[in-house]
Amino acid sequence: MRHVTYKGLTFEPYIAADRIQTRIKEIAAQISDEFRGKNPLFICVLNGAFPFAADLFRACDIDAEITFIRLKSYEGTSTSGKVREIIGLTEPIEGRPVIVIEDIVDTGNTIVNLTETLRKMAPSDLRVATLLFKPDSLKHNFSPDYTGFEIPTKFIIGYGLDLDGMARNLPDIWILSEQYDD
Numbered sequence: 001m002r003h004v005t006y007k008g009l010t011f012e013p014y015i016a017a018d019r020i021q022t023r024i025k026e027i028a029a030q031i032s033d034e035f036r037g038k039n040p041l042f043i044c045v046l047n048g049a050f051p052f053a054a055d056l057f058r059a060c061d062i063d064a065e066i067t068f069i070r071l072k073s074y075e076g077t078s079t080s081g082k083v084r085e086i087i088g089l090t091e092p093i094e095g096r097p098v099i100v101i102e103d104i105v106d107t108g109n110t111i112v113n114l115t116e117t118l119r120k121m122a123p124s125d126l127r128v129a130t131l132l133f134k135p136d137s138l139k140h141n142f143s144p145d146y147t148g149f150e151i152p153t154k155f156i157i158g159y160g161l162d163l164d165g166m167a168r169n170l171p172d173i174w175i176l177s178e179q180y181d182d
């Protein structure tokens with residue numbers, strides 16, 4: 001079977017690039033319907049969401065703006081649930097509809113923390129679009145407004161998602177193979 005390896009781990013094909021693009025067009029059509037005339041601000045959460053954000057934003061045929069943020073954890077790992085500082089949000093969002101673009105919602109720690117912080121800035125609407133969602137991993141009462149694909153609690157790479165910084169440039173999404181586990 002076709003596979004890729006990174007850092008000694010083997011991955012199998014999971015979601016092909018054309019399926020990703022088809023799904024993104026569907027989400028973009030829905031967002032365009034709901035936000036036409038409202039000039040929403042898309043907020044792309046770097047690094048992982050950049051391919052999704054680029055494709056989703058281009059597929060929306062409405063007036064809209066986009067900006068890019070990073071989240072800096074004060075302590076612990078990215079999934080530790082600690083306080084995260086937003087880096088790079090220079091646009092005022094008060095009174096404005098905001099659509100956060102994420103690559104993946106796993107435990108939900110990141111997105112819940114981020115949306116709580118953004119909500120304090122009083123946007124007129126706050127939505128979350130995530131390409132991938134692992135509902136079985138979720139530790140919060142949260143559901144994304146727009147989801148590309150619901151997936152099981154397994155590790156995936158490609159199309160922005162990384163393994164220690166690698167594999168973000170793969171056009172398809174790949175899943176960790178159990179066959180090759182040692």
Ligand code: IMP
Nearest residue numbers: 079105106107108109110155156161162
């Ligand atoms: P959460 O805070 O647990 O929802 O997950 C946040 C971050 O964990 C995501 O933004 C990703 O950077 C990373 N992550 C979670 N699952 C995966 C995966 O399957 N592959 C690559 N990164 C992942």
Ligand code: MG
Nearest residue numbers: 048049103104
């Ligand atoms: Mg991320």
